[in-house]
Amino acid sequence: MEWVAPVGVKLESEGTRKNSTLICAPLMADSVDQMVKYMEKAKLSGADLVEVRLDSLKSFYPGQDIQTLIKRCPLPTLFNYRPKWEGGLYDGDENSRLNVLQLAMELGADYIDVELQVADQFNSSMLNKKPAKCKFIVSSHNYQSTPSLEELGNLVARIQAAGADIVKIATTAVDVTDVARVFQIIVHCQVRGVPTIGLVMGERGLMSRILCPKFGGYLTFGSLESGKVSAPGQPTIDDLVNLYNFRQIGPDTKVFGxxxxxxxxxxxxxxxxxxxxxxxxxxxxxxxxxxxxxxxxxxxxxxxxxxxxxxxxxxxxxxxxxxxxxxxxxxxxxxxxxxxxxxxxxxxxxxTDYVGAITAIENALRGLNHTSGSLPSPLADKLFVVTGAGGAGKALAYGAKQKGARVVIANRTYDRAKELADTVGGDALSLADLDGFHPEDGMILANTTSIGMQPKIDETPINKEALTPYTLVFDAVYTPKITRLLREAEESGSKIVSGTEMFVGxxxxxxxxxxxxxxxxxxxxxxxxxx
CATH class of the missing domain: 3.40.50.10860 (Leucine Dehydrogenase, chain A, domain 1)
Incomplete structure (x- = not known):
């Protein structure tokens, strides 16, 4: 089935857009005036349509307000009046709620979203009077998990049987692998010519929102601002368009991460x-x-x-x-x-960790000593202390040893430190003993733990008073760029190298x-x- 842009949706030229998947901005506001302002912002942000969450309005006069919202919206509209029993805010009479959605349809809404549980009731009340312009989205939300492939297939069949023009399923990712089942459903529906919105909520489900154009999803949702989302794990429109190049994603796009x-x-x-x-x-x-x-x-x-x-x-x-x-x-x-x-x-x-980090540390030491890149390495015979015995710690310990350094591993668990030290031919101590470890001046410290990484930016693997013997301190953490460890090391007179150098290298x-x-x-x- 060939995809046709909905009425009112103007796509960018073929040269700048590789997919037909729409970006919908969900709008939750206290008042109609605020909702209209959000509509303008959505257009400027690059949205293709807006989802009007009527259940978010504090005061609402259906006939007048819906007409105002449709008339003043610069984009196509999707009206949603989500009840609490499906994750929304509306907690009133069901017949009144469905009458409002029917009114939105009659007044010119481009889409309306009705929950599967009441879709048959809604269809019966319309008596086949749905305007041809309006598309009927029948939705199902699972806030606990993502069902099996068979269960998802049965769910889609039920939604279709309820008269949906567009199928919408939203599940929750318990594991990142849950998303694969939703991708399979979207592809299956696309082959059968069934427009489908398939999204997986939560951080583990993020890829469902970004890769939907690759698998043929009808639309995705993007918030206007970070943190102000209508569902868990929702990216911003700005991130979709500018960070992930959403418009350029197609069936043949390669996926990395x-x-x-x-x-x-x-x-x-x-x-x-x-x-x-x-x-x-x-x-x-x-x-x-x-x-x-x-x-x-x-x-x-x-x-x-x-x-x-x-x-x-x-x-x-x-x-x-x-x-x-x-x-x-x-x-x-x-x-x-x-x-x-x-x-x-x-x-x-x-x-590739060890090359990026060791090269950055060597370059910084050469700058201190005003020497060129000629052999031997400025790490030769230096006492090189690595905090952490995980993957990055192993890479730094290996790289330093290859350059002729004397390696010491400090880890929360001494046994793990000893295991790595024995592997590379070095010494070991517990992280708790690091504050009292200062056998000589001119040492190098390389932190490979996550201590000090966002959001716990006030933490550090070693007290400031113990940093004096170190000529150079490196931190593999790069968010924030200058950690507490690096800030205090610089204040103590040490040369510092941020994790950004390792990251880029x-x-x-x-x-x-x-x-x-x-x-x-x-x-x-x-x-x-x-x-």
């Missing part, structure tokens, strides 16, 4: 998506909140899911998920980049592995300078 827990703090999507756009590469890069890397990779087995950055705490577990691991990554025992081979779908694991190789193109290094630095 950062796998982590937590992961929303990562600036990787901002970096890669702008770079993809600048070089003309047809890809999109997302946040993936993942509990099990193995389950994620097994579920998203399509060749279009082709490359992943691996973040905390999955770098060590990712090694076991790869069919082949680069010798350096194998020696480190941690992977921060996975590439899927397009021909045989095998996963290849790499580690390791991203060069990842970009090239993702795209097969040279990394736009200057562009990367300009992008990260904004944060």
């Amino acid at each position: 950062v796998i982590g827990k937590p992961v929303s703090h990562s600036k990787s999507p901002a970096l890669y998506n702008e770079a993809f756009k600048r070089v003309g590469f047809n890809g999109v890069y997302l946040h993936f909140l993942v509990d099990s890397v193995a389950n994620f990779l097994q579920t998203y087995s399509s060749v279009d899911f082709v490359g992943f950055s691996i973040g905390i705490p999955h770098k060590e577990a990712a090694v076991m998920c790869c069919n082949e691991v680069d010798p350096v990554a194998k020696s480190i025992g941690a992977v921060n980049c996975i590439i899927r081979n397009s021909s045989d779908r095998k996963f290849f694991g790499y580690n 390791q991203a060069y190789e990842q970009f090239e592995r993702f795209t097969g193109l040279p990394a736009p290094k200057e562009l990367f630095r300009k992008i990260m300078a904004r944060y």
